[in-house]
Amino acid sequence: MNEQETQQLIRDSIQTHLGLLQSFGVGSFLHRHADLPSESIATTPSEPTQETSAPTPQQDSNNHADILQAQSLEQMSALLTDCQRCRLCEKRQNLVFGEGNPNADLMFIGEGPGADEDAQGRPFVGRAGQLLDKIIQAMGYAREEVYIANVVKCRPPGNRNPELDEIAMCMPFLKKQISLVQPKMIMCLGKFAAQTVLDSQMPISRLRGNFYEFEGIPVMPTFHPAFLLRNPNMKRPMWEDCKQVMEKLK
Numbered sequence: 489m490n491e492q493e494t495q496q497l498i499r500d501s502i503q504t505h506l507g508l509l510q511s512f513g514v515g516s517f518l519h520r521h522a523d524l525p526s527e528s529i530a531t532t533p534s535e536p537t538q539e540t541s542a543p544t545p546q547q548d549s550n551n552h553a554d555i556l557q558a559q560s561l562e563q564m565s566a567l568l569t570d571c572q573r574c575r576l577c578e579k580r581q582n583l584v585f586g587e588g589n590p591n592a593d594l595m596f597i598g599e600g601p602g603a604d605e606d607a608q609g610r611p612f613v614g615r616a617g618q619l620l621d622k623i624i625q626a627m628g629y630a631r632e633e634v635y636i637a638n639v640v641k642c643r644p645p646g647n648r649n650p651e652l653d654e655i656a657m658c659m660p661f662l663k664k665q666i667s668l669v670q671p672k673m674i675m676c677l678g679k680f681a682a683q684t685v686l687d688s689q690m691p692i693s694r695l696r697g698n699f700y701e702f703e704g705i706p707v708m709p710t711f712h713p714a715f716l717l718r719n720p721n722m723k724r725p726m727w728e729d730c731k732q733v734m735e736k737l738k
Contacts, residue, residue: 556660561590561668564661568641574657576642576650582609586637586665593737594627595635595671596620597662598712599680600650606643611636616713620677623713627730635669637662639684655684666705673733674705678712697729699736708733 558564565585571577584601587610596612604614612620621631640650640658662685666674676682679692685707686700695709710729711722 552660556664558664558668561586561665564664564668568661571641574642574654576640576644576654579645580642581606583641584609584611584638584643585641586611586635588631588635589633590635590669592633592635592669593672594629594633594733595637595666595669595674596624596677597674597681597685598636598638598677600638600640601643602647602714603643611638612713615717619713619716623726623730626727627734635665635671637665639681650680655680659684663703666702671705673737674702674707675729675733676707676709678715681712682707682709696725697732699732706736 555564555567558567568585569583571583577583580601584605588595598612601611602614602616604617605611611617620636624631624634639662640654641661644650644654674685676685682692682695683689685702686695686709688695692709692711696711698709700707700709708729711719711726716723716726
């Protein structure tokens, strides 16, 4: 009997044996080898095999499920502190979660942390933040009475615009923040915040000044305070947006 005939005999014997196993309801072995070519079956060592499965991510307190099931902003912030889900973690000093009244009527959402925010781990603390503080006060609130957050929680290097994948990674956490605060009104500061929250590609110049909704919550897009620092003549239109918000909150 030549080698080819010997291999064919072995294959036939194995197929017969597998058929017997299947008739007794032993399917796991068949499943593991169903897609193997006959040559592979003939030359596979006859030692016992073990079921293998794809490795799963390490389960720790930072997984998505824990964060999205958090019962408070404080708990959520603690779980998210060491987030390494996107490239923004590589050069950050501090994750900037957000701060303010956890039961605020008014919530502000910006684009992302800048250098000052990255250094302090707090949102809107640089020059733009100082202007935002004045706007909040002019609206009749103290900073501690509102809630302030950003679309992305870590500073993009060089203050570049956030990338789409970075925004997508942070968006579930922003949604969770909104659901925990349950504000009566959201003000989106700047193009990226407005376009992300409203899922729109319209420029901020067209979005601002009009009310929209996010999961039943009224949203007013307006200019970012950093834009106002560069374009002081746009402070008046921004203030008109604020007055609409004040009126609606009353």
